[in-house]
Amino acid sequence: MKHLGDLPDIIPIFPLSGALLLPRGRLPLHVFEPRYLAMVEDCLKTSERLIGMIQPREVPGGEAPRLHAIGCAGRLTGFSETDDGRYMITLTGISRFRLREEVAGFAPYRRVRADWAPFARDRGGAEEDAGFRRAAFLPLLQRFFQARGLSTDWGALEAAGDELLINALSMLCPFGPEDRQALLEAPSLQTRRETLVTLIEFALHSGDGPEEPMQ
Incomplete structure (x- = not known):
């Protein structure tokens, strides 16, 4: 378990539209821009090895994109380098954070002051969802995957714990940035499971006709 005092006040961020990292989830990333190559190299020199994933809000006029108020920090747990100097990394989610302010400096990448306090639960063990009705959820998910031409290992999904299943689907399903x-x-x-079900039902309704709702 990570305690609040173990987490740094200032973290580098990787603004990436459509990317979703959740606590205890794993997010593979392909890094090739020079500023983010530098960010990874600097991250590897720290004891925490944290990078904050956060979605940008696009603004007109070529200004630096504004950022959403909430992101999720991940520990760099996987690293490899390609022959042409790109990095393939994996972040393992540690905790969400609220962006307090951006921090000026000489680094080529953006950094923020993070408020971890609202998300203390993220640093505990896996969550459970007592209201999760897996027998009703999986057929709905199958219809969604069929409608989108997606495939998966259904045996692994059926065997996964509640948090692993819900969070993995939240990270992998093809939803838009605001939905993510x-x-x-x-x-x-x-509430994440309820949001996920709503998004799946809406996608099925808008693409393939009305579906019976699952609460």
Whole structure:
């Protein structure tokens, strides 16, 4: 368990639209821009090895994109380098954070002062969802995957714990950036599951006709 005092006040951030990292989730990333190559190299020199994933809000006029208020920090747990100097990394989610302010400096990448306090639960063990009805959820998920032409290992999904299943689907399903932000900001595993079900039902309704709702 990571305690509040173990987490740094200032972290580097990787603003990436559509990318979603959740606590205890794993996010592979392909890094090739010089500023983010520098960020990874600097990150590897720290004891925490944290990078904050956060979604940008696009603004007109070529200004630096504004950022959403909430992101998720991940520990760099996987690293490899390609022959042409790109990095393949994996972040393992540690905790969400609220952006307090951006921090000026000489680094080529952006950094923020992070408020970890609102998300103390993220640093505990895996969450459970007592209201999760897996027998009703999986057929709905199958219809969604069929409609989108997606495939998966259904045996692994059926065997996965509640948090692993819900969070992995939240990270992997093809939702838009604002929908992914809603999944990130869900205050509990139950509310994330309810949001996920709503998004799946809406996608099926809009693409393939009405579906029976699952609460």
